[in-house]
Amino acid sequence: MAGLTTLLLPFATLVALSGSAEAAPDAPPKAAAEAAAEATATYAKTQDWGSGFEGKWTVKNTGTAALSSWTVEWDFPSGTRVTSAWDATVTNSGNRWTAKNLGWNGTLAPGASVTFGFNGSGTGNPDNCTLNGESCDGGGQPGDKPPSAPGAPTASDVTETSVKLDWKAATDDKGVKNYDVLRDGAKVATVTGTSYADSGLTKGTDYSYAVQARDTADQTGPASASVKVRTKGGGPDPDPGDKVKLGYFTNWGVYQRNYHVKNIVTSGSAEKITHINYAFGNVQNGRCTIGDSYADYEKAYTADQSVDGVADTWDQPLRGNFNQLRKLKAKYPHIKVLWSFGGWTWSGGFTDAMKNPQAFADSCYKLVEDPRWADVFDGIDLDWEYPNACGLTCDTSGPAVMKTMMQAFRSKFGANNLVTAAITADASPGGKIDSADYGGAAQYTDWYNVMTYDFFGAWDAKGPTAPHSPLTDYPGIPKQGFTSAAAIDKLKAKGVPAKKLLLGIGFYGRGWTGVTQKEPGGTATGPAQGAYEQGIEDYKVLKNSCPSNGTVAGTAYAHCGTNWWSYDTPATVRAKMAWAKEQGLGGAFFWEFSGDTANGELVTAIHEGLK
Template sequence: MRFRHRAAAGFATLLLPFAGMVGLASPAQAATEATATYAKTQDWGSGFEGKWTVKNTGTTTITSWKVEWDFPSGTSVTSGWDADFSSSGNHWTAKNKSWNGTLAPGASVSFGFNGSGSGSPSNCKLNGGSCDGGTVPGDEAPSAPGTPTASNITDTSVKLTWSAATDDNGIKNYDVLRDGAKVATVTGTSYTDSGLTAGTDYSYAVQARDTADQTGPVSGAVAVRTTGGDDGGDPDPGDKVNLGYFTEWGVYGRNYHVKNLVTSGSASKITHINYAFGNVKNGQCTVDDTYAAYDKAYTADQSVSGQADTWDQPLRGNFNQLRQLKAKYPHIKVLYSFGGWTYSGGFGQAAQNAAAFAKSCKAVVEDPRWADVFDGIDIDWEYPNACGLTCDTSGPAAFKNLAQALRAEFGKDYLVTAAITADGSNGGKIDAADYGGASQYLDWYNVMTYDYFGAFNKTGPTAPHSPLTSYNGIPQEGFNSAAAIAKLKAKGVPAGKLLLGIGFYGRGWTGVTQAAPGGSATGAAPGTYEAGIEDYKVLKNTCPANGTIAGTAYAYCGNNWWSYDTPATIAGKMSWAKNQGLGGAFFWEFSGDTSNGELVSAISNGLK
C-alpha cells in the first residue's frame, strides 16, 4: 500500500523532458576533422545532466566516433542515452550506437548522461585525437552480413548460418541477435542457439564487429518457429486474469522495458497489463512522463519488433513498444492506470465532477496517436474517504459515483477496473467507501493484499507484509488477504470480480535478533532503491527464505528480517484464490521478477 508508489519518488530527478535529446542519423563513411564539446544541461545538487556534442568539421564523412574523458574522484556517470558508456577507474568512454555513428561534413550528434558528484570532464579525446578540431583517425565500419539461414530446427534449438561481412581492416566477430537482443558472439559464420521453447516464434539477425571494435549495420532477419508446442504459447489460465503492472519510470534507473516481458517469457503467460501511472491534475486525467510514454526512441536491439525508431515516426516510447507487444501477443489487453500512491491527491477534485473527469480520461485513452494500444482504464485511488499520502474527505459515495461515470463514458466495450485497499479491519478503509455499490460498474478490483506490515513501523514487530491469513500474534487483526476478501464479498462484491494481489518484492527490518516473526527492530533494512524494500530477484539470492507464516515466506540473515512471496507460496495463494472463486490475480510489478519470469510463471501455473 506504500511501496508501489513511493518507488516513483526515487527517480524524480530522472523524470525529465528528454524530448529532442535523441538524434537519429543516417548511415555514411569516415572523416578527417571533428570536435567534441561538453555542456552541463541540468544540476540538481546531488547530481547533474551532461551532454556531449560531436561535430564533423572536416570535408569527409565520419563512420564512427568515440569520446573519452576523465572525471575527478567522486564524479561518475549513473545512466546515459544515445551512446554506449564504459569506464576504467575515473576514465570514461562513450561510443556511438549503431544508428548514430555516421556524420556527414558539417553534421553533429549529441549524447547525454545523468551523473553523480559535481566534477567536470578533462583530458578529452575524440577517436584518440584532439577534441578541439584537429585531425581525427577513423576507418570504415564493417558491412552488413548476409541474412541468416535457419536449419536443423528442433523443439529447443536452431542452427544459423550467414555469409561473411567485409571490412577494410578485417572482421573480429559477429553478434547473434535473437528478437533484437544479443545471445552470442562468435568468430565464425554459424551458430546453434539452444534452450529454446517448443512451438515458439523467434527472429534472428547478425551484426559484424571489426578489429577496431566498430559494429556495422544489422543483417536482414530470419523468422524461426521451433517444432512441438501448442498453439503459439498463449496463456491457459482458464478464465482467470493474470495481470501485471508495468511502471512508466522503470525505463530509467531500473532499465526495465516492454521488451523484457518478451525476453523473460512473461508475455506468453499474462493476460493483462496495467500501465502505471497516469496523473490526476485539476480533476482531469493526464499523461505523466511524456518522454517515457511516447517520445523515447528505441534502437533495434531494445525494441519488441527488432526495428529501430526513427526521429519522425508519430509514436515512440512505451506506448509504441506496447503496440508492438500486442501485435506479437494479441491475447494481451492493456489498461491505462491513473493515480497510485503519489498521484491520488487529485481524485477528490475529480469526484466533484465525475462526468467531466471520465470524459478527460477517455480523451487520453483514445488519443489518436495510441488509440489502439489501450483496452480500458484502471483507477488507483488511495484512498477514497480515507488517508493515504494525503487524506480524502469526499464521502463514502464518491468512489461509486466515479465508477458509475467512468462506465457511462467508456461503455461496455472497454475494461473499467480499480485497484483498492485490502484493509479488512473493522472500521478500516474498506468500510470507508461503497465498494459493494461501485462493483456493478467495474470489471474487477485489484485488491492490494500486500504492504500490511513493514519498516514504516521502524521498531517492528517483524511481520509478513503480505499474509494470506491471520495468525497468532499478528500485529493488526484484519490486515490479511482472507479478511479483506471476506469483507468485500460480504459487501456484495462478486468473488469473480476480485483479484488477489502479489508483491514481487519484500519488506524488511534491520537490527533484528530473532528469526521468528514478532521480533523488535531498529529500522529499515538496506534496499537498492529504498530502505526497507527489495526486489524478489535480489532477495532470493542475498537472503533466501528460511520460513513461512500465514501463507507467505520470511527470511532471517545477519540481523536483517525480510518477508516476501516465492514460487512455492504463490502456488499456495493461487490455490486459495481458486477455491475462493476469485477472478484471478495481479502483481506489482514486472521488474521485481527474475530475468526468466519465475514469479509470473508461478501465478500462471497456479491459476490453471
C-alpha cells in the same frame, strides 16, 4: 488563431542597386534572383492536458528555390513556456521564443517540410510569428481556420484481411480538399471522399482507425474519434472465463531499473499473462494527464531494445513505451493493456476531480483514446489511494464517491472497454474497506485489484517484524483484519462478486534491520537497506541475498545477519493461487514486472497456479 496557425512568407534574394537599374557586380544571376522561395510555418497544439500541452511546428518550402536554414520566432503570453523540445534548438528572451534548425534538418528542397515539437506549461498559443526574420503580415490567409474533425469512422465488411470505413464529412470555411486515414496512429491513405477500404491486414488482429481532414490551404485539422476493429480469423479469442493474470508495468522502470517492454518477452512472461496495467498517468486539475511524456511516447528505442528488433526513427508518430506495447500486442494479441491513473503519489488529484465526475471521466477517455495510441489501450484502471480515507493525503468526499466515480467511468467508456480499480485491502473494523461503497461500485467495474500486500513494514521502524503479505491470520499478528483472507471475505460480504476480485502479489519484500529473532514478532532498529529505498527490495535480489528460511500465514520470511525480510516465493505464490481458485476469485495481479527474475519465476508461478 487557436490551435493551428499557418503563416505564408515570401523570400527573395536582395539585389544591391546603384544609381542605375543594372545589378551590382556581385549580384546573383537574374534567374536565381527570380527563383523566389515561399515557405509556411504551421503550428498545431497536438495535445492539451490542462496545465500543459504539446505543440508542433511544421516548416514547409512551398517555393521553387531551396532553403538553406530556418528560424521560427514567436511570442507566448505570460505564463506559457516551452519546457522541453526536440528536433530544434529552442531558446527565449522573456516571452519571445526562437527555434533554430539543427545541423541535419536545415536544408529544405522545394516541396520539402520538416517538423519540430515541444512540451509546454500554461495554456497559451503563439502569436507574432516570423520565419527567417520576415514578417507574417500579409503572407498568410487571415482568418482561414483549419477544418473541423470528421465524424468517427464506422467499420463494415470486416474480413480476415480487410475492412471498409465510412465517416461524416468535416467542415471548413474554404472547403475540404481530402482526408488522411490513420491506422494505429500512422497515415495509410489519403482520399478525397468519406470512405476507404483498407486491405492487407492480418487476421485475428486489433486495429484502431481515425481520420483527419485537410483544407484547400493544406491545413490539417484535428483527428476524429477512433474506432477499434478486429479482423476475423486467427483462432478463437482467449476464453473470457479464464483467470485474469495481470501485471503492472511502470513507466519510470525504463530509467534506473532498466526494465523495458521487451523484458516481458525475454523473461517468458508474455505467454503467461492476460493483461498489463501501465502505471501511471497523473490526475491534475480535475483531469487525467500524462505521467511521463518521455518514457510514455517520446523515448527512441534502438533495434536491440525493441520488442520486434526494429529501431525507432526520429520522425515516426509514436515512440516510447506506448509504441513498444503496440508491438507487444501485435506479437501477443491475447494481451490487453489498461492505462492506470493515480497510485500512491498521484492520488491527491482524485478529490478535486470528483467534484465533476462526468468531466473527469470525459478527460480520461479523451486521453486514453487519443488517436496516436488508442489501439494500445483496452481500458482504464483507477488507482485512488484512498476514497473517503487517508493515504498520502486524506479525502472526505463521503462513502458514495467510489460508486459515483465508477458509474461515471463506465458510462463514458462503455461496455467494450475495461474499467477497473485498484483498491484497499484494509479489512480492520472501521478501516478503509468500510470507508467507501466498494459493493455498490462493483456493478460498474470489470474487476478490483485488491492490494493484498504492504500490510506491515518498516514504517514501524522498531517492529514488530511481520510478513507484509499474509494470506491468513496467525498468532501474534500486529493488527486484526490485515490479511488477504480478511479483505476478500469483507468485500464479498459487501456484495462484490468473487469473480470480480483479483488477489494481489508483491514481487518484492519488506524488511527491518537490527533484528535478532528469526520468527515474526521481533524488535528492530529501523528499515533494512534496499537497492532503491530503505525497507524494500526486489524478489530477484532477495532470493539470493537473503534466502527464505521460514513461512508464516502463507508467505515466506528470511532472517540473515541482523536483517529480517518477508516476501513471496514461487512456492508461496502457487499456494496463494490455489487458495484464490478455491475462493472463486477472478484471478491475480502483481506489482510489478521488474521485481521478478530474468526468467520470470513469479509470473510462471501465478500462471501455473491458476491453471
